[in-house]
Amino acid sequence: MMARLNRRQVLGVSAGALATAALGAAVSPAAAANDSADLIKKFTGGKAATEGKVKLDLPEIAENGNTVPLTVSVESPMTEQSYVSDVLIVADGNPNGGMVTFHFSPASGVAEANTRVRLAATQNITAVARMNDGSFFTASRQVKVTIGGCGG
Amino acid sequence: MATAIKPRIKLDKKEARKGDIVEVKALVQHVMENGQRKDAEGKTIPRKILNKFVCTVAGKQVFAADFETAISANPYIQFKFRAAESGPVVLTWTDDDGSTIVGEETITVT
Numbered sequence: 001m002m003a004r005l006n007r008r009q010v011l012g013v014s015a016g017a018l019a020t021a022a023l024g025a026a027v028s029p030a031a032a033a034n035d036s037a038d039l040i041k042k043f044t045g046g047k048a049a050t051e052g053k054v055k056l057d058l059p060e061i062a063e064n065g066n067t068v069p070l071t072v073s074v075e076s077p078m079t080e081q082s083y084v085s086d087v088l089i090v091a092d093g094n095p096n097g098g099m100v101t102f103h104f105s106p107a108s109g110v111a112e113a114n115t116r117v118r119l120a121a122t123q124n125i126t127a128v129a130r131m132n133d134g135s136f137f138t139a140s141r142q143v144k145v146t147i148g149g150c151g152g
Numbered sequence: 153m154a155t156a157i158k159p160r161i162k163l164d165k166k167e168a169r170k171g172d173i174v175e176v177k178a179l180v181q182h183v184m185e186n187g188q189r190k191d192a193e194g195k196t197i198p199r200k201i202l203n204k205f206v207c208t209v210a211g212k213q214v215f216a217a218d219f220e221t222a223i224s225a226n227p228y229i230q231f232k233f234r235a236a237e238s239g240p241v242v243l244t245w246t247d248d249d250g251s252t253i254v255g256e257e258t259i260t261v262t
Contacts, residue, residue, distance in 0.1 A: 067224040078234075091222060095188055099222035102231075107214040109173045109234030115217075116224040118186070 036090035036097030040128055043088045049128050049136035054087070056127045056139045065119040065145040072102070073112035074129045074137065084111040086130045093123025120148045157181050159255035161243060167260045168235035176207065176215075177230045178243055180253055186221035202227060202253070204246040209259060210239025235261045 040049075057071040074084045087102045102113045111129070119125075126140045159180040168174050180202070187199030205217045205227075214233035227245075238261045245253040 094222055095186075096221050098220040100220060101218040103216040103218075105214060107209070107212060107234055107236065108232065110232045112232055113215070113217070114228075114230035116228050118222050118224050 034092065034094060034097040036092045036126070039088065039090050039097050040126065043086075043128055043130070044136045047134075047136055049138035051138060053137040054127050054129050054139035056089075056125060056141045058125060058141050058143050061144045061146070062119060063146045065121070065148045067116040068119050068143065068145075069114065070099075070117050070125070071112070071114040072127050073110070076111050076131070078104070078106055078109055078111060080106050083108075083132050084129050085132050087111070087113075088128045088130075089117075089125065090128075091117075091119060091123055091125050093121045094118070095120060099125070119143060119145045121145055157253050159243060159245070159253055161241075161255045161257050163241065163257050163259065166258070167262065170235060170237075170261055172235045173232050174235050174259060175230065175232050176241065176243075176257075177228075178255065179226060179228045180245055180255070181226050182245075182247075182253075184219075184221070184223055184225045184227060188221070200248050202245040202247055204244075205229060206244045206246075207231070207233070208242050208244075209233055210237045212236075235259060237261055 053075045055073045058068060062068040072087055072089060074087060076082060076084045083106045084104050089099045090097045091099050099117055100115060104111050122144045124140050124142050126138060128136055128138045130136055157180060159178055162177045164175040182202050185197055185200040189197050191197055201219060201221055203219050206213060207215045215231045238259060241257045241259050243255045
């Protein structure tokens with residue numbers, strides 16, 4: 001621990017750190033701060049997910065990050081032959097990447113669910129759907145958060 | 153204490169034809185403590201959330217969800233199922249401490 005830091009030094013250091021973080025994010029968006037990328041990899045087993053079929057509905061700007069309505073729906077006939085089995089939703093800017101996993105079955109009829117989530121800051125939300133045939137589909141949305149939902 | 157929590161459940165229709173899509177909305181009171189917050193003394197408040205939700209209709213699972221700490225307090229969930237047979241619609245939430253909150257409605261399929 002440093003013995004003494006005056007205010008100016010502290011500000012300088014943190015501004016530098018912020019600049020580095022921003023630069024890092026711009027250069028490699030894949031390198032998220034939390035475990036969200038790992039969670040997706042674990043969910044898909046390393047397979048690539050195709051864009052499409054998944055619809056992720058969130059407000060563009062969330063005034064209060066404590067309860068943000070989130071709806072996810074996946075195009076699928078939901079029959080025994082072809083259905084969505086699981087949908088993983090992760091956030092790349094929360095302390096923990098995982099948000100929720102929905103488990104559907106042909107008895108669900110429609111692959112659609114809605115809940116309310118916490119968002120700590122402006123960030124990207126990603127949904128990955130697993131079909132019964134082993135293929136994966138994905139969609140992402142950015143949400144701007146005015147007041148964060150963690151710690152309050 | 154935990155058993156006193158009564159979830160609020162609403163089906164968009166109580167009677168359905170076979171094959172109809174029924175929408176379920178449910179709200180349950182729970183702090184969903186995320187394990188990040190600190191109390192007045194600066195100690196971390198331990199995590200306590202509902203981590204699992206299951207819905208069965210006439211004994212058959214139609215929908216389930218694994219909640220993480222990112223789910224808001226007093227979790228709300230909305231989903232649909234295809235009416236197949238009459239019976240109880242049972243919603244079960246499981247707490248981190250292993251206790252459960254159960255709510256029940258009935259669907260009549262004609």
